[in-house]
Amino acid sequence: MARALAVLRSFLPFIVGIPILYVIQVFLGSYSPALALIAVTLFVNVVLAVSLNVVNGFTGQFSLGHAGFMAVGAYTAAKITLAFSGLTIPVLGHALTQQAVFAVALSASMFTAAIAGFLVGMPSLRLRGDYLAIVTLGFGEIIRSVIENMKFLGQATGLSGLPARTNLVWVGISAVATVVMARRLAVSTQGRALFAIREDEVAAEAMGVDTTGYKVRAFVISAAYAGLAGALISHAIQLCTPRMFTFIRSIEVVVMVVLGGLGSITGSVVAACTITIALEALREFQAYRMVVYALLLIILMLTRPQGLFGTRELWDLPIFRKLMRKPAVAGGEGASPTEVRDDSTSTGGAA
């Protein structure tokens, strides 16, 4: 009985959240489609930032190829929804069938992106630091270049006229699923291994951590969720072109992760929301957007290189501790497992 309740409790966010999101979608969708699209973008950015944080933050491997995996996922899902757009299963009716098709498409996008992540990760994760960054960037560009040359993927013009399947319910579920995944990963044995790799790869290896194996796994997980995000965004704007997935897109996600703090899940969420909203607010100054972005990145690195939250989570901050009336136990049970004392930055330069 207690077990059943616990299971029920873990599904509570979905049971409560889905109807709420659905209602919001119905109202917002009819009231202001533009606002609904911004909300969708916000959730997609959360998925992107949190999933990239698994590689860049948890594992400390600097990947610049997130957009490539987005592209793989987006094109996979687009091909599936386009191919089955006329399908109707009699029992379900057209609308429900199409939702089911979309669910299949999303799963497939995660799957293909994960495969791409594996293929990219296997060779490149032998490299470290800045080399890895450049190689992942290179792979991202290769993926884009290959897509641009494929006839059945529409080459440079891409695929258009995708069904508008993405709504707040889908992105909401995806965002929550990504956050839950990251959190569960962080408190698991796997997560510990990833943090060990981030703190000191050589020491982790000496302690018997299969560093390459864990790195590839982190990479695959991250790529899968990037694929999901790509599928979601392409079905929101009903378009899928190679230009949507240049490495500038990857950098945007990196900025979110870095701003929030490498290794902080809530940090990524907060940063993704802040940046999405700020960029929408700055839409008038379209041209200055990227300049502000670049300046933000430089100033942030100069003044607070660990990001807003560092490796800590929202609930580790003193204000929240007070709110929850939990005594702050340094390094004890109160501390989040993602939190590590901040000596990595001082030794990192000398290594």
Added chain:
Amino acid sequence: MTEFLQHFVNGLSVGTIYALIALGYTMVYGVLKLINFAHGDVYMVGAFAGYYLGAMSENGEPTLFRAVLVTLGSMIFCGLLGYTIERFAYRPLRHRARLTALITAIGVSFLLEYSFQLKPWFHHPFEFPPGPSPRFFPALIDFGGESPSIEFLDVTIPKIDLLGFGVAIALMLLLQFIVYRTRFGTAMRAVSFDSQVAGLMGIPVNRIISLTFMLGSALAAAAGIINASSRPKIDPLFGLISGLKAFVAAVLGGIGSVPGAMVGGLVLGLTEEFVAGYTDSSYRDAIAFTVLILVLLVRPTGIFGRVTAEKV
């Protein structure tokens, strides 16, 4: 055979550009262990500096003197730009984690690219920033004669490419001299070997790093001018891909090695030209990255690189 030779000539022309940019990467990586992501954009700024200097001396005839003046002016400007970038963006981070500096470098790169894409703030004496649409680099030199290129064994060799190739080789020889035959070069190699000990031995590490940045940026500016003279369409984003490819060239030659960067640049330019020429040229941009991945998998130290053991 003619086709082969033509590809060879084109490949060399592109390769020298890569080589000149790669030298900046390799020197900065040598002293700082930092991939200066903004280097490709310094190359772009170099071409634009040349464009503006050329435009300002519009009424002058295209002479050799003017070409030298424009090139030197642009090199000095980019040297100062390189100094500024190093002083304000990289130096405060020197003792932090390396990724912090890499992210900052990406930030600097974006800042240059996007601020150059803004609409012009002022129009006099010239329009700046140039805005996103491409501009055409003025001809700095008039070769006289009827044809801008010479024919040799049915192969077309543009005279400007020939000159550019010569200038590039001269600059590389000069650099080789500076690095291996002067006090500054010795100090630079010492800093690259171990900056802490070099400092203890009385070498002004900060000044050497600044000078290295200026030298690399000046070479990038020269590459920008040479490239723009031969392929005159310039826009604020054209440094991005060339910069990345030059980085590949530096890795191919062995990052940190001066002759490696030259050889790497030429080899990459030739590879790209031959592969793109004989197969599908729409894959051109993917070739460099494929080369990079192959090099890193097969021989991560590059052609001239030394194998160093990892210290714990």
